[in-house]
Amino acid sequence: MSAQGKRIQTRQTGKRIRKQSILKERTGVGWLCRTLAAAFVLLLGLSIWQYVSYTLENRREEQFMAGLQAQAVTARETPSPVLEKPLPEPELPPIEVDFALLQDENPDIIAWIYCPDTEVNYPVLQSGDNRYYLRRGSDGSYRVAGSIFADCRNSVDLSDENVILYGHNMTNGSMFALLPHYAQQEFYEEHPVWYLLTPTANYRAELFAGFVTSTSSLVYSTVQEEADDRPIMVKAWEDSDFRGGPPPEEGERTITLSTCSYEFSDARYVVVGILRELDEP
Known part of the structure; x- marks a missing residue:
């Protein structure tokens, strides 16, 4: 080539x-x-x-x-106004609950929690631990939102010094998703009172504190603890994001409402109120 x-x-x-x-x-x-x-x-x-x-x-x-x-x-009917001076009316919750019907369906339903003009209008359940109703509805079936449930350490009639209720912070606004809104004073002023109804007694929950805390906080105790040489509920009032009524006095019972928050690992937003028993109808 x-x-x-x-x-x-x-x-x-x-x-x-x-x-x-x-x-x-x-x-x-x-x-x-x-x-x-x-x-x-x-x-x-x-x-x-x-x-x-x-x-x-x-x-x-x-x-x-x-x-x-x-x-x-x-809903309870509002009495019609009369011209004569009326006798003092007993203070009643704005709703009535048929606990016989509910407990016939599920004996774990021990109370009902209600906040006027909000999504909160739910049965309260309780089991032997604080996991069972995380993803179960009041009928026992699987539910992403779970249920509102009482701490397993609380007594069934919720007669403890501090009643503790848990609920998910759902993105659709259901369950206890509204609790972190109490970081705003305006939201507290619009919704300062909740109601807790049980088969044996009804209560008005007068909110006095809301704040971010951890799962190890003493507000998750069913008795009134002390922190830094003062009652834990006084410290809660001092740490509150909103300014509400005064903290509870000695002997007054409280309710702690808890949901997830995301400021740090195991963060929770809690709202705390004084439980005042309402008159019998």
């Missing part, structure tokens, strides 16, 4: 090698793009499935709770 022929052959060989290299590179890039596209579609599909499942679960929970409220809860 002549020298010129060898040069032509060398150039052709070089071109083939470059073409093969480019083809391999393009093939690799194409595979990577296809893989990333498939992963994106998979993640998108999973996200849509999770969103739809969460939305449907919330809708089922809302329908279930609306049905339960319709069956067991009725």
Whole structure:
């Protein structure tokens, strides 16, 4: 072969090698793009499935709770005004609850918690531990939102010095999602009072403190503890995000409402109130 022929052959060989290299590179890039596209579609599909499942679960929970409220809860009628000076009326909660009906369905229902003009209108459950109703509804079935439940250390009739109730901080605003709103003075002024109803007694909860704390806080004790040489509820009042009524006096019972918060690991937002027993109808 002549020298010129060898040069032509060398150039052709070089071109083939470059073409093969480019083809391999393009093939690799194409595979990577296809893989990333498939992963994106998979993640998108999973996200849509999770969103739809969460939305449907919330809708089922809302329908279930609306049905339960319709069956067991009725608003009290406001007495008609009279011209004569009326006799003093006993102070009653704004709702009535049929506990016989509720406990026939589930004996673990021990109370009802209510805050006027909010989403809070729920049965209170209690089990032998503080995990059972985290993801169970009042009918015992699986529920993402779980239930409002009393601390397992509380007595069944909730006659302790400090009643402790837990509820999830749900993104749809249900359960105890409103508790962190008490960091704003205006929200407290709009909703300063809750009601706790039980089969044996009804209570008005006059809120006096709301703040972020940890799960090791002494507010999670069923008796009135002391911290820094003063009652824990006085310290709670001092640490409160809003300025409400005075802290409880000695002998007054309290209620602690708790939900998740996210300022640090195991953070909780708690709202605390004084329990005042209401008159019998």
